[in-house]
Amino acid sequence: MSSLGVKWLWGYRKLRCERLHSVRLLNLMMQKGIDYFDLERTEEGEISFLLLEKEYKILMSILDKTDIKVYSVYCRGVPFVIKAHRNRGGLVFGLAIYLTIIFLSSFFIWDIKVVSTTDTPHNVIIKNLEALGCYEGAFVPSIDFENLCIDYVDKYTDFSWVSVNLKGTVAYVEIQEKKLYGEEADTPRNLIASYGGIIEDYSVYEGRSQVETGNVVKRGDLLVSGIVDNKDGDFRLCRAKGEVMATVDAALTVEVPFSYQKQIYTGRCFEEKRIRFFNLTFPYFSDDVPKDINCTSLEEVASAVLFEEIELPLSLEKTAYREYTVKDFVYSEEEAKAAAEALMKRKISKELPNAELISVETSEKTTESSYILTLNIKCRMDITTPAEIETN
Numbered sequence: 001m002s003s004l005g006v007k008w009l010w011g012y013r014k015l016r017c018e019r020l021h022s023v024r025l026l027n028l029m030m031q032k033g034i035d036y037f038d039l040e041r042t043e044e045g046e047i048s049f050l051l052l053e054k055e056y057k058i059l060m061s062i063l064d065k066t067d068i069k070v071y072s073v074y075c076r077g078v079p080f081v082i083k084a085h086r087n088r089g090g091l092v093f094g095l096a097i098y099l100t101i102i103f104l105s106s107f108f109i110w111d112i113k114v115v116s117t118t119d120t121p122h123n124v125i126i127k128n129l130e131a132l133g134c135y136e137g138a139f140v141p142s143i144d145f146e147n148l149c150i151d152y153v154d155k156y157t158d159f160s161w162v163s164v165n166l167k168g169t170v171a172y173v174e175i176q177e178k179k180l181y182g183e184e185a186d187t188p189r190n191l192i193a194s195y196g197g198i199i200e201d202y203s204v205y206e207g208r209s210q211v212e213t214g215n216v217v218k219r220g221d222l223l224v225s226g227i228v229d230n231k232d233g234d235f236r237l238c239r240a241k242g243e244v245m246a247t248v249d250a251a252l253t254v255e256v257p258f259s260y261q262k263q264i265y266t267g268r269c270f271e272e273k274r275i276r277f278f279n280l281t282f283p284y285f286s287d288d289v290p291k292d293i294n295c296t297s298l299e300e301v302a303s304a305v306l307f308e309e310i311e312l313p314l315s316l317e318k319t320a321y322r323e324y325t326v327k328d329f330v331y332s333e334e335e336a337k338a339a340a341e342a343l344m345k346r347k348i349s350k351e352l353p354n355a356e357l358i359s360v361e362t363s364e365k366t367t368e369s370s371y372i373l374t375l376n377i378k379c380r381m382d383i384t385t386p387a388e389i390e391t392n
Helices: 004-010 019-032 053-063 078-084 089-105 122-131 144-156 333-351
Strands: 010-017 037-041 047-051 070-076 111-114 160-168 171-175 189-192 195-208 223-224 228-229 235-237 242-255 257-279 280-286 294-306 310-330 356-367 371-382 384-388
Touching: 004 010, 004 047, 010 053, 019 047, 019 053, 047 053, 053 070, 111 122, 122 144, 122 171, 144 356, 189 356, 242 333, 242 384, 257 294, 280 356, 280 384, 333 356, 333 371
Parallel strands: 111 171
Antiparallel strands: 010 047, 010 070, 037 047, 160 171, 189 223, 189 384, 195 242, 228 235, 242 371, 257 280, 257 310, 294 310, 356 371
């Protein structure tokens, strides 16, 4: 119902009512139009819920004329803070100034976040929006978000649509690049063989088949052509689609050296800490990171959030550097075999996806420096792979 920020500004209470009166209480609040939220019910039948302070006063004036009893569990929000510190004028005055600043700041964009996955770097998208008047610190009433989205697509033609939605003080950007639905889908192509084999059956949905059942093909042979004859003797280009199932003999090999290197963390860690306000960054702590060490880095950002909902343009950033050394290790033959089997499993999943295995022959070889595992696999699979047709 109400946002947490609104609840805090108005003040709210958690109320509890015993089972005997719970149904009557809920019906009464519904009849009187009293809004409650976060309703909970215990196994004993008691109910509890939250109510804005102004609604609480209305409810109590109504319950005074009934035998329904409710109990206040706790109070939260600005009115109760002011009441608790009413004799401390400076604190109340400071709180009033703080709330005024928060209210006024809601008219500005404090952060811009791109929530779509794109090939275009997000910082480029944000920079494009800045050129159109949407940036961190921009005055929200001065932005026509509908026209902003139209102008973006008109100016940056690599995108088919964009949506900018304001939630609190954060602008969330959803964007779609044209190439995902345009150029790639219209590019003519053939289907060629990814593996050699004997054709068992095929289905062509677009294009013209170049093989028959029983044909023997080798890797790279044309299976389905994207060049189709028209009735008038001319031809057209299309995007070939289909499946060609074949019996395939595939030989897969993996080799695992007995000697290998591994990163070992030393336990030493170095940190850099910064305060970020809008686009300004202020370093306030930094370890001396030696220049001649090997290390990995991890970025952490902790944003300030008001009322668990309003993101502020203030964050603490930390970069942690973990030192490591590279050490030499040696596999035993059994360890090398286990590593090779794990690699082979991943290789089969990558190179023979959805293949129906018919038979597998395994051969092993050990040299002075490595363990070699080879699988001769007979399987049934779709051997088509796309090959674009050059039109230039």
